[in-house]
Amino acid sequence: MSELTLQNRCLLFEVIRFPNKVLGLDVRDWEMLIRQARRERLLARLYYHLHSAGCLSSAPESARLHMQSAWKVAEKHELSVRWEVDRVLYALRDIDVDIILLKGAAYLMAGRSCAPGRLYTDVDILIGKDRLPQTEKALMVHGWIQEKLDEYDQQYYRKWTHEIPPLRHRRRNTLLDVHHSITPNIFRYQINYDDLMPNSIEIAPGLHVLSDEDMLLHVIVHLVNEEDFSSGYRDLLDIAFLINDFTDIEGFWDKLLQRAQDIGFELPLYYGLTLVQHYELQEIDSTLIQCLEKRLGLVKWPFRKWVGQMLVKVTFPKDRQCRENGLLLTQWLLYVRGHYLRMPLYLLLPHLLRKSFTRKEY
Amino acid sequence: MRVSDLSKPEFIKLVSDQGVSIKTGPFVVNIQSPIKTLQDNLFRLYQHNHVAHRQEYVDFNIRIAPPKSVRAFWRPQAYFYLDDRVPFKPLPYSQAFPMLEWGMNWCVSNHAHQYLIIHAAVIERNGQAILMPAPPGSGKSTLCAGLVSRGWHLLSDELALFSVETGKLVSLARPVNLKNESIDVMQRYAPEATFSARFPDTSKGTVSLMAAPAESVDSAQIAVPLRHVIFPQYDKQSTLHCNEISPAEGFLRVVENAFNYSILGLQGFELLIKAMDKVPVLSLEYSELDTAIDFFNGLVDV
Amino acid sequence: MAWTLYAGTTLHTFLKDGDIIAYQEESGDTHSFHPVTHELLQLLAQGPAEHSDIVSRLNNKFELGSEDIDEQVTEVLLNLERCGIVERR
Numbered sequence: 001m002s003e004l005t006l007q008n009r010c011l012l013f014e015v016i017r018f019p020n021k022v023l024g025l026d027v028r029d030w031e032m033l034i035r036q037a038r039r040e041r042l043l044a045r046l047y048y049h050l051h052s053a054g055c056l057s058s059a060p061e062s063a064r065l066h067m068q069s070a071w072k073v074a075e076k077h078e079l080s081v082r083w084e085v086d087r088v089l090y091a092l093r094d095i096d097v098d099i100i101l102l103k104g105a106a107y108l109m110a111g112r113s114c115a116p117g118r119l120y121t122d123v124d125i126l127i128g129k130d131r132l133p134q135t136e137k138a139l140m141v142h143g144w145i146q147e148k149l150d151e152y153d154q155q156y157y158r159k160w161t162h163e164i165p166p167l168r169h170r171r172r173n174t175l176l177d178v179h180h181s182i183t184p185n186i187f188r189y190q191i192n193y194d195d196l197m198p199n200s201i202e203i204a205p206g207l208h209v210l211s212d213e214d215m216l217l218h219v220i221v222h223l224v225n226e227e228d229f230s231s232g233y234r235d236l237l238d239i240a241f242l243i244n245d246f247t248d249i250e251g252f253w254d255k256l257l258q259r260a261q262d263i264g265f266e267l268p269l270y271y272g273l274t275l276v277q278h279y280e281l282q283e284i285d286s287t288l289i290q291c292l293e294k295r296l297g298l299v300k301w302p303f304r305k306w307v308g309q310m311l312v313k314v315t316f317p318k319d320r321q322c323r324e325n326g327l328l329l330t331q332w333l334l335y336v337r338g339h340y341l342r343m344p345l346y347l348l349l350p351h352l353l354r355k356s357f358t359r360k361e362y
Numbered sequence: 363m364r365v366s367d368l369s370k371p372e373f374i375k376l377v378s379d380q381g382v383s384i385k386t387g388p389f390v391v392n393i394q395s396p397i398k399t400l401q402d403n404l405f406r407l408y409q410h411n412h413v414a415h416r417q418e419y420v421d422f423n424i425r426i427a428p429p430k431s432v433r434a435f436w437r438p439q440a441y442f443y444l445d446d447r448v449p450f451k452p453l454p455y456s457q458a459f460p461m462l463e464w465g466m467n468w469c470v471s472n473h474a475h476q477y478l479i480i481h482a483a484v485i486e487r488n489g490q491a492i493l494m495p496a497p498p499g500s501g502k503s504t505l506c507a508g509l510v511s512r513g514w515h516l517l518s519d520e521l522a523l524f525s526v527e528t529g530k531l532v533s534l535a536r537p538v539n540l541k542n543e544s545i546d547v548m549q550r551y552a553p554e555a556t557f558s559a560r561f562p563d564t565s566k567g568t569v570s571l572m573a574a575p576a577e578s579v580d581s582a583q584i585a586v587p588l589r590h591v592i593f594p595q596y597d598k599q600s601t602l603h604c605n606e607i608s609p610a611e612g613f614l615r616v617v618e619n620a621f622n623y624s625i626l627g628l629q630g631f632e633l634l635i636k637a638m639d640k641v642p643v644l645s646l647e648y649s650e651l652d653t654a655i656d657f658f659n660g661l662v663d664v
Numbered sequence: 665m666a667w668t669l670y671a672g673t674t675l676h677t678f679l680k681d682g683d684i685i686a687y688q689e690e691s692g693d694t695h696s697f698h699p700v701t702h703e704l705l706q707l708l709a710q711g712p713a714e715h716s717d718i719v720s721r722l723n724n725k726f727e728l729g730s731e732d733i734d735e736q737v738t739e740v741l742l743n744l745e746r747c748g749i750v751e752r753r
Contacts, residue, residue, distance in 0.1 A: 035423070038445065039446075062421055069475040073625055076624065076625045083691050628676060635685075
């Protein structure tokens with residue numbers, strides 16, 4: 001074990017921030033680094049990171065092969081997403097509809113710096129509510145079918161969230177999520193297609209992504225109101241990479257603040273920016289954060305500061321070298337909070353109970 | 363240093379403590395476990411394998427152990443840990459050793475995309491490799507074990523590894539998985555071979571493993587070109603019978619048996635097209651091991 | 665109804681002993697084509713073609729002569745469309 005590993009809290013975290021730190025690693029360190037990256041589903045990203053920084057040659061051959069394997073998987077995922085978007089557009093070409101791509105697929109198609117090395121589970125698209133029936137119909141003609149869910153989950157989806165249950169393509173077995181708002185109906189941060197479309201960026205005929213400000217706010221809102229933080233660190237990196245893409249664009253920060261204010265997203269924005277600042281992943285103007293603190297009256301809300309501290313814990317890599325005390329409890333508390341933000345209490349308790357009984361047991 | 367250079371108590375201590383790092387073909391696997399049957403069978407079946415030295419990178423850190431719960435005592439289970447994660451369901455404690463073998467196969471087929479990996483047996487003689495893709499029930503493992511006991515080198519009974527770089531087949535030289543009747547068949551056919559204990563009541567029935575001979579382990583670092591593809595089918599009623607399969611059908615049937623063809627994409631397609639160029643593809647029905655082995659010997663001019 | 669090769673995809677074709685295997689890059693699919701299908705694709709490679717044109721040219725080349733040739737060609741075209749190899753105009 002090298003001096004570097006003994007000194008620092010988490011090898012993966014240090015290497016992502018300073019790639020040339022790999023130059024001092026021994027064989028056991030490399031094994032640990034690969035293990036940590038694999039656990040956070042960042043092994044392909046690590047490969048890309050080290051390759052871009054010109055540091056790959058210092059890796060043991062076997063470690064390089066492991067990283068390269070992960071990269072091949074990510075390349076395949078990327079190809080799949082591109083094709084899926086292509087097929088969706090083909091299916092909808094006879095309807096007059098403009099799609100907004102969300103999340104991972106949007107980062108990829110818009111060339112955002114958080115895209116390389118990414119793994120994707122599905123494609124998320126946003127459609128106007130009035131277009132939903134035609135869209136669903138056209139997709140089903142082209143081979144998409146409704147995912148089978150049990151009765152309870154079907155009701156949950158249709159009534160309480162913003163989504164029709166996910167669609168699965170019959171041949172390709174890929175998942176497509178069609179939304180009309182980007183947050184659940186009952187969620188206080190509800191915002192729908194009509195609010196997002198005017199500012200969106202058209203990247204191809206009929207294909208849009210969110211504006212820079214909305215894209216960043218969306219990923220922040222999802223992270224800070226999450227229930228499941230198993231990819232907390234990766235989500236945090238997404239935020240940092242997006243900030244990196246936008247920070248030098250003229251007027252970006254002013255527009256971001258204004259937008260957060262207009263749509264009531266100031267609290268999540270505050271959490272997101274303080275997280276990035278805490279971990280020193282990007283330069284964030286302190287006056288900006290102070291401005292948000294003042295507007296949110298945070299002195300009066302110690303609970304919110306406490307939530308902020310919990311978020312810090314769960315967005316750090318979870319390997320045993322990096323793990324902090326009390327992680328499991330923190331994760332559970334935030335899980336409950338995440339659900340609370342989605343459902344009223346009288347529904348929350350039965351839902352949580354039901355979910356815990358049907359959780360897979362290993 | 364090989365496993366055979368260690369005394370049994372030394373080996374057991376290693377496996378119980380920090381684990382023993384064994385070279386299996388191109389991979390270094392560190393295996394740590396407190397389970398006695400696993401330790402015993404590992405020692406006996408891997409005698410010819412090299413123990414990796416400390417400076418070698420460990421590809422897979424594996425631990426097989428009972429959980430820290432009531433399932434350590436009541437209907438005891440064994441968990442397979444790869445780097446502290448549990449990739450699949452636990453099995454009964456008594457099946458720890460076969461679980462290690464299946465788990466190592468899983469590790470390779472999911473993390474080694476420097477190879478195009480086909481679910482097939484591969485054996486070699488006279489520098490010529492024969493690929494035998496086959497679904498369960500075709501008798502491939504028995505045939506593979508039979509060939510290996512009659513002078514053929516074992517590359518693998520389960521995973522054919524085509525190097526993306528060279529297009530040649532790379533050897534793992536790990537034990538052959540036998541099940542049910544074929545265990546008795548092989549113990550009669552190759553009484554000098556080393557067999558593990560029998561493990562009853564697994565999902566595949568009763569399972570036992572036959573160690574790779576020393577020559578197979580020693581020649582594991584030499585990659586070999588593919589010369590024949592044979593789809594075996596054991597049928598106790600039939601006489602030896604072979605049919606030619608068209609190149610396109612042969613290609614597609616091999617692809618059907620691939621683990622990571624879709625991940626390798628165009629690279630995998632081109633590799634396999636090139637590797638199978640001028641390679642005859644046959645289906646082979648047989649009922650007698652000796653007759654089948656003669657046929658194989660004939661293919662490589664023995 | 666006119667058909668054309670879909671511009672958003674690339675086929676890597678391999679011919680051996682009359683068999684045709686093709687790898688489709690963007691979808692990752694591997695196809696095995698009947699010689700008639702292969703001919704259809706080569707036809708479309710020259711440019712868009714009307715359905716009736718496709719039927720008559722295939723008929724001429726292979727003397728297919730079957731009664732439901734039209735339906736068979738439609739079936740092939742629909743399959744190719746589902747795979748993203750051809751598109752309809």
